[in-house]
Amino acid sequence: MSNFETIITSVEDGIALIQLNRPRVLNAINRPMVTELLNAFEAFDCNDEVKAIVLTGSERAFAAGADIDEMKEDDSVSLELLNQFKEWDRLATIKKPIIGAVNGYCFGGGFELALCADILFAAENAQFGFPEIKLGVMPGAGGTVKLTKLMGQKKALEWLWLGDPMTAGDALQYGVINRVIAPELVLDEAKKYARLVASRAPLSVRLIKETVYKSIDYSTYEGMQFERKNFYLLFSSQDQKEGMKAFVEKRPAEFKGK
Amino acid sequence: MFETISYETRGKTAWITLNRPDKLNAFTSLMHKEMVSAIKEANKDSNVRAVVITGAGRAFCSGQDLSGSTDTDYGEVLRKGYNPMVQALVAMEKPVIAAVNGVAAGAGMSLALACDFRIASEKASFIEAFIHVGLVPDSGNLYFLPRLVGHAKAMELAVMGEKITAEQAQELGLVTKTVSEEEFMLEVETYAEKLANMPTKAIGLIKRYLNKSWESDLNEMLEYEAQAQKIAGESKDHQEGLHAFLEKRKPAFTGK
Known part of the structure; x- marks a missing residue:
């Protein structure tokens, strides 16, 4: 798992860690990095040892943006043919929980990558933003859509139109992130949360994630039908039998993810 | 300059x-x-x-x-x-x-x-x-x-x-x-x-969280203190302070 150039990965205690590693450019995201990220995520997603994945950057920056040099000469046809965002689309198919730990700058493509995490913890001094408008473009990897779904139309436009940074406090207030934590402890707390999720029934974790994301796009009725099917589905798992048996016997359940 | x-x-x-x-x-x-x-x-x-x-x-x-x-x-x-x-x-x-x-x-x-x-x-x-x-x-x-x-x-x-x-x-x-x-x-x-010459990291943390006290409730402050203490507890100056106390000498803090 270690032949990456733009990221560093490791597994400890059932938790995989993916750390962006282009320190000289504040972890600016380029195409090789996205490919490596996707490879790492997909490998961890089918690695039985891994129960949850933590995604982080460095102390100064989660990721300061996308690599501008790489795209400044592109035109619409070259971008369509390159179809670079297909890899971003596949990031959305990762089934295991992804916990993001953000320190420092989290801008543009970096912010879009952070929004691929299911849960986001940020340092008190973290800054988020979509400065694309200042370069005459706009977010292209889901930023406009995800920010709107998280904070609502009015607030999203306010931020997207100006492209100015928002503080971790703002991001928390608008529901973009889960928690604001001391910069020194963001990664620790993200790992701690990841271990807690990893201790829960894995199939439930998985189907809850799937259902929550479906509920964003489905109508309430369709969402509830989908939820019901997943609820029924869990009754064919060993963990459901064990969980309910343990509850009746007043002992902690031992989940196997089966 | x-x-x-x-x-x-x-x-x-x-x-x-x-x-x-x-x-x-x-x-x-x-x-x-x-x-x-x-x-x-x-x-x-x-x-x-x-x-x-x-x-x-x-x-x-x-x-x-x-x-x-x-x-x-x-x-x-x-x-x-x-x-x-x-x-x-x-x-x-x-x-x-x-x-x-x-x-x-x-x-x-x-x-x-x-x-x-x-x-x-x-x-x-x-x-x-x-x-x-x-x-x-x-x-x-x-x-x-x-x-x-x-x-x-x-x-x-x-x-x-x-x-x-x-x-x-x-x-x-x-x-x-x-x-x-x-x-x-x-x-x-x-x-x-x-x-x-004091433990600078701890002073910085005191400043950071004392400032937060103006707009935080007790539960938030208790959590902030827990985070601050975890950070301070991992500092070199904390170790130095402990050793100096046990060795009955004045601590030489480095701010780290």
């Missing part, structure tokens, strides 16, 4: 001196920029473990320079000039002493309020001068003042705009200590040096 201020490090202390003595160190837009640069420099320099802000000549700072200004949008003057300076001071996780050598008027008083300690010369005075030109206290003044002296007193000072002496300021809890003019600089140096 700077035109309107001077910046130097002596030992572990950074000295930022407002340096327009003929204008009683009044603020200009250049001074705001230079202050922000100096504060950032002191913050970045890991050898610096305490910061002193003082004024050259007889004044600490007389506030905004009203003579040269053609800018009538005071809101933007604050957003671009004063506010970043105050934010940088509060964000700096090192102890900052305002060595108030003379008059601190208007935004000059605000600057002193934004520091962590205020040591005043007996010649110093504080004036909420804004009201005398039909303005309101700014640059964090209305935030810090009631928190330091209480709401009623803050209202009185801000509205009446009467000059208060160093001695009165001390009675109000506005200054840490008042020192005779002759002993002033030596006392500031001693105080700064003392701070500079």
Whole structure:
């Protein structure tokens, strides 16, 4: 798992860690990095040892943006043919929980990558933003859509139109992130949360994630039908039998993810 | 390196001196920029473990320079000039002493309020001068003042705009200590040096979370304290403190 150039990965205690590693450019995201990220995520997603994945950057920056040099000469046809965002689309198919730990700058493509995490913890001094408008473009990897779904139309436009940074406090207030934590402890707390999720029934974790994301796009009725099917589905798992048996016997359940 | 201020490090202390003595160190837009640069420099320099802000000549700072200004949008003057300076001071996780050598008027008083300690010369005075030109206290003044002296007193000072002496300021809890003019600089140096030899990381954490206490409830503060203590507990200075205690010697803190 270690032949990456733009990221560093490791597994400890059932938790995989993916750390962006282009320190000289504040972890600016380029195409090789996205490919490596996707490879790492997909490998961890089918690695039985891994129960949850933590995604982080460095102390100064989660990721300061996308690599501008790489795209400044592109035109619409070259971008369509390159179809670079297909890899971003596949990031959305990762089934295991992804916990993001953000320190420092989290801008543009970096912010879009952070929004691929299911849960986001940020340092008190973290800054988020979509400065694309200042370069005459706009977010292209889901930023406009995800920010709107998280904070609502009015607030999203306010931020997207100006492209100015928002503080971790703002991001928390608008529901973009889960928690604001001391910069020194963001990664620790993200790992701690990841271990807690990893201790829960894995199939439930998985189907809850799937259902929550479906509920964003489905109508309430369709969402509830989908939820019901997943609820029924869990009754064919060993963990459901064990969980309910343990509850009746007043002992902690031992989940196997089966 | 700077035109309107001077910046130097002596030992572990950074000295930022407002340096327009003929204008009683009044603020200009250049001074705001230079202050922000100096504060950032002191913050970045890991050898610096305490910061002193003082004024050259007889004044600490007389506030905004009203003579040269053609800018009538005071809101933007604050957003671009004063506010970043105050934010940088509060964000700096090192102890900052305002060595108030003379008059601190208007935004000059605000600057002193934004520091962590205020040591005043007996010649110093504080004036909420804004009201005398039909303005309101700014640059964090209305935030810090009631928190330091209480709401009623803050209202009185801000509205009446009467000059208060160093001695009165001390009675109000506005200054840490008042020192005779002759002993002033030596006392500031001693105080700064003392701070500079303390566990800087812990001081920074105290500053960070004491500031949060203004807008946090008990449960939030309990969690902040838990986070701060975990960080401090992993510091070298904590280990040094423990060893020194067990070995019955004075600790030699490195700030790490």
